[in-house]
Amino acid sequence: MGPSRSAAFALETHPSDYHHWRLAVEPPLATLTLAVAEDSPVVPGYKLKLNSYDLGVDIELADAIARLRFEHPEVRAVVITGGLDRVFCAGANIHMLATSTHGFKVNFCKYTNETRLAIEDACAHSGQHYIAACNGTTAGGGYELALACQEIYLVDDGNSAVSLPEVPLLGVLPGTGGLTRVVDKRKVRRDLADVFATLGEGIKGKRAVEWRLVDGVFPRSRFQEAVRERALALAAEEPPHAPGILLDALSPAVTADSVRYRHVELQLNREARTAELTIHGPNGPQPATSESIHAAGADFWPLRVFREIDDALLRLRFHNDEIGLVLLKTRGDLNAVRSLDTTLYQLREDWLVNEILLLMARTLRRLDLTARSLFAVVDEGSCFAGSLLEIALAADRIYMLRDAAGAVRLASSALNGGLLPMTHGPSRLQVRFMADPAHVDDIVGESLPFDTDAAEEAGLVTAAADEIDWEDELRVAIEERVSLSPDALTGMEANLRFAGAENADSKVFGRLSAWQNWIFSRPNATGERGALTLYGKPERPQFNWRRT
C-alpha cells in the first residue's frame, strides 16, 4: 500500500523548497505556475506525470496561498497557470490514489478541499482574487482547482478542454468539490452538468463558455495577455496593503509520541488510542495596537498558536490515524486570552488582524472537519476564553471540573459572536443553541467568566464533575468512546456537528465527500477489477451492475 502513517512527510514548506510550484510576485499581481516535478512524489512509488498532483503538490499550494495573504498583501490578484507544455493540470495522480489506503484517500481529498476553500476564502474576505489561466488540458482535479478560482479562462486552441472524467474513466466521483461547484457555484444547468461529468474528453471552446464551465476563452496567441488584463482589472478593485509579514517555520520538536510547538503540545497515547492537544495561552504583555501587532508579526500569539494548532491537526490526520479521541486542553490566563480577543475585535479592519481572524476561523473549521472524537477538558489552569472557547465548542463534548475554589472557568469574548463561522455559515454558539437563538447573544455579551455551575446553567458544559469524581468520570468516558466503532463515530460526528441549513461549502464535505467515501470502498472502484485499480492497464473494469 502507498502513503500511510509510516511516511511521516513534512506538512510545512517554503517557496524556496517548492518542487512543483513557482511563485512569482509582481504587485498587484502574482502568478502561481504549476510545473510538477514528476520524480518528486511526497512518498516514493509513483510518477507525477502530466502535471498531476499528490499531497506534496497540494501542501506547496496551501503554503503559497497562506504566504500570499500574509507576506504579500500588496498582491490583489493571483493567476494560477500551468508550466508544462499544453497542460494546465491533470488532477490528482491516479496511481497514487489507486495505491493509497482508504483513510489516506479520504484525508487527501479533505485536505485538497480545504485548500480550495482557502482560495475562495481569500477571494471573498482578503480581497485577493484568484484567476485560473487554463493554458492546456484541465482535467479532473485540475478543473476542480480552476473551479475554486473566482474566474476561469481557457485557451482556445481546438484541443484544450476542461473535463471531469472521474465517473466515466475511474468509476469514482471528482473528489475535490467538482460536482458541487459546477451546479452550486457556477450554476451550470444540471442536465448539462450530467453530460459534462460523464464525458471523458470534456468540453472546450465556445461551448465551455455557453455552458458556464469557464468565463471566457482566448486564442493561445493572446491568452496570457488577456488573462493578465483581466487580473489587473480585478486587482484594481481592491486596495493594496503593505508591507506584509514573514511567516517563519513552526519547526516543532517531534518524538515518537509527542509534537511540541512554542504554544501547543500534541501528546500521543497510541495504546489507548487517545491524544492530548494542549494549547498554552499568551504569556506576558501583548501587542494592543496595529503597529505593535505588525511589529510582532508571526510571533504574535494568536497567529502563532493557530498556525500550530492547524499543523498539529494535520499531523493527527496524516500521521496518526490510530488515534480515535483527542482531548482538547488549555493552560494559561483566561483574561489574557479575552483581552487579546478584544484587541483583535477592535482592530478587525486592519488587514493583518483580518487575516489572523480568517486563519483562526479556517483552523477551527479544520477542527470541526477532523474525523476524530473531540472532548474538551476544562480543568485547573485552563483558559478556554473567546477564541479558545471555540475550540471547546468544536468538541463533541465538554467536560468541566467543579473545583472547590471555583477557579475553573470558561469565558466568552466578542469573537464568539460570528467572526469565526463554521463551514456551513453559523457560529458554533448558534449551532449549539438552535433551540434558543437569543441565548447566543446572552453568552456573547456576558462580561464575566462562567464558573462551573454558571457554565452548566448556561448550557456550555456536557458534564461537570466534582474533584472527587473528576478523574474517574473522565476515564470512563474516554474508555467508552474509544471502544466504539470508528466508522460509526465518524458518521455520527459528521451528522451531529453541523446542525442547520447547508450551503455549497458544507455540501462538499457533507454530501459529496460522504458519497465518495462509499464509492472508494466499493469493489466497482477499488476491487481487483475495479475501475480505479485498472486505470491505465489494458483490462476493462468489471462492474457489479446492481444499483442501490
Add this chain to the structure above:
Amino acid sequence: MGPSRSAAFALETHPSDYHHWRLAVEPPLATLTLAVAEDSPVVPGYKLKLNSYDLGVDIELADAIARLRFEHPEVRAVVITGGLDRVFCAGANIHMLATSTHGFKVNFCKYTNETRLAIEDACAHSGQHYIAACNGTTAGGGYELALACQEIYLVDDGNSAVSLPEVPLLGVLPGTGGLTRVVDKRKVRRDLADVFATLGEGIKGKRAVEWRLVDGVFPRSRFQEAVRERALALAAEEPPHAPGILLDALSPAVTADSVRYRHVELQLNREARTAELTIHGPNGPQPATSESIHAAGADFWPLRVFREIDDALLRLRFHNDEIGLVLLKTRGDLNAVRSLDTTLYQLREDWLVNEILLLMARTLRRLDLTARSLFAVVDEGSCFAGSLLEIALAADRIYMLRDAAGAVRLASSALNGGLLPMTHGPSRLQVRFMADPAHVDDIVGESLPFDTDAAEEAGLVTAAADEIDWEDELRVAIEERVSLSPDALTGMEANLRFAGAENADSKVFGRLSAWQNWIFSRPNATGERGALTLYGKPERPQFNWRRT
C-alpha cells in the same frame, strides 16, 4: 443473503390485510397501534421480535398514512402507539439488516425515510397531526419513528427510555433520520445528542424532557388519557373534512418483464439494463369542479396516475436492482394535461385537491431520490406538460425529437410554479435555472407550448435531434450511460440533482444516508467480525481502529 429481487413481495396493502398495525378511527382522532406479528416477516428468514420492523411493517404504515389522508380527512390527529407489553417499537430488525444485501439495506432505509417524511408532510400540509405515544421501550428506528411525529410523549415508569443504540451496539448509524432530526428538528444540544447517541440504554423520564428528546412524560396510570387530551387539543386546531374517498387497489398486471397499470406501463429490458416508464395522459372529459373530482375519487386521473408512478418506482427499486437507466416517456394530449393542471391549481384549497397535489409532490420527490439514471424522452405523441413536465425536469437529461411537423412539444402549467417542491425546498425549475431565476417565471407564465426549437432555446432540453439522427443519438446515449460504474453514477446523480441550500429533510438523504452507505459497506459493520454481523451473538466485534 436475505431480501433481494427474487423476493417479489407486494408493495400494496389494505388495512384488512395488515399483519402488524391496527388502525382505529374515531374522529377527530385515529390510533395506529403497532403489534408486530413476529412470524410474518416480508420474506422468510427472521423473526420480528419486540415490535421490531422490516419492510412489510413499513409498507403497512405507509399505506395507513396515505389512507388516513384520503379516506379519513375527518381525522385531525393520529396517535401512534405500541400494542405489545412495555414496548413501543425496537426499530428495524437487526437480523433482517444483517442478512440483507447492501442494496436492499439502502433501499429499505430510503423507503422508511420517505414514510417518515410522509408523516411530517401530513402534519405540515394536511392538518393531520401525528403524536407518538411511547408506552414502552422506544429504541433505534422506534425512536426515529417517534421523531417523525409532531410531538413525542414517553411513559414515565422508571424503565421505558428513548434511545439510539445503533452506534454503541451495532457500529452503524441510526438510518432513518435520527441524528438529523435530533439536532435539526428537535434542536437537541449537539453535545447532549452525542451523549444520547452513544448511550445504549437511552434516556428516560424527566431528563428526556430536559434534553428535548421528548415533549413530555406521564405515569403509566394516566398515560393514555394524557396523550388523548393532547391529541384532542391538536385536533381542535384543524378544520375537519368529510367525506373521504376510497383508495382502491392498483393491482397491476405483472409479467416477467412488464408491469401494466391503468395509465402507466413499466417495460423492463434486463439484458440492456434499461426500463421504459410510460405515462398515459388523461383521456376524454375530465372533472373540472370540486364536486365532480370528489365523485371521481380514486379514478380521477391525476390521483390514479401518480399512485401508479409511485408504485412503479418502488417496484424498480426493490424488485429490479439490475436496471440502471429508466427512460421516462409520456403518451397523450398535452392540452388535456395542462387543462387538468389548471383545474387542480384553481381548486387547490379543496382538501382533496390539496391531497392530490401533495401526493404528486411526494411521488416526484421519490423519483428525484431514486438511484437510477433517468432520461426523459420527448417524442411523437408525448405529453410532458405541467405536472408531467416535472417528470422530465426530474430526469438527469431530457432528449427531444425535432420532428418536421413541429408537433412534438413541451408545456408548462401553474403547477410548475412551486407547488411540487423538491426535498430541499425549491422547485425543479428553480434548481434548473439557478443561474437565471427570472427565467423560471417566464417559463411558468408561458401560455403556449414549446416546440423543440423553443424548448431548446428556453433551456428545457439537454439534446434535440432531427428525425434522421434521433434513434442513433438516443441509442448511443443509452449505451454509454449503462456502461458506466453504477456506484459512481449513484453518487454523481445524488450530487447534481439537488443544487441549492439543504434543509433537514434533504440532509437525511444527502448527508446521513450517504455516510450510512459507507458504513454499511465497511468491515467494521458488515464484515465477518463486524458489529452488525455479530449482534446478538456471544462474540465481540473486532474493529480496525484507524479513523479516516
